Amino acid sequence: MTTATSRDDDLRAIVDATTSAVTDDPGKAAALFRADGEGRDGVRTEIRIGRHEITIDEPPALGGQDAAINPVESALAALLSCQVVTYRFWAAKLGIPLDDVHVRTEGDLDVRGFFGLDDAVRPGFGEVRLAVDLRGPASAEDYQRLKDAVDEHCPVLDLFRNPTPVQVGLTS
Structure with a gap:
């Protein structure tokens, strides 16, 4: 079983190695x-x-x-899991002790958009909510600082919050 301390040590090592590699060669930051x-x-x-x-x-x-x-549901699962990963990485990076993180996601979707019944209704989520429960010995202020860092750096949260250019090609 991985302890929070050994997990944090492993994650800090990944953060340090990645920081060093990208500093030496910024091209290594690109991932596909x-x-x-x-x-x-x-x-x-x-x-x-x-x-x-x-x-x-x-x-x-x-x-x-x-x-x-x-x-x-897959999109909500991606958001949830990315939140867990990002909380764990940033807790380790900031030195904030975090024993566990539990995330619940839910999203409101009006099917009129998907079925084309009302063009004023978007086909995707109208709103998504996250409930994050952090467990550990850190102060409420430290966990707020951690939340702020996660809100700033979670890749899937960024996908939900900001438009992403998408190119669609068709072959037949």
Whole structure:
């Protein structure tokens, strides 16, 4: 079992090594992430990301078989997990003791946008809420400082908060 202290030591070593590598060669800061997927039965999608495979589906009300989480649940899961990672990294970087972090995400989606029933309604989330519970011996002020750092640096939170250029190509 990994203790909070050994986890923090490991994370600090990663932060230090990355900082050194990027300082020596800024080109090492660029990372490319890739996913590849195909439609299957109903509206299910089989996705390959590196050596991992995941399935995304919809509930029967949206044409799926409820074989896995749906795309918007996947987005919430990505936000939740990125929050956990970012809290742990920044706690280690700032030297703020953090025993555990629990995150709950929820998002409001109006299906009129997806179904094209009302063009004034966006097809994505209208609002997303995060509830973060930090456990450990640090002060409330330290945890607020940690939250501020996470809000500033969480990659998936940034995706939710800011427009990201997306290029869509079509081949047939």
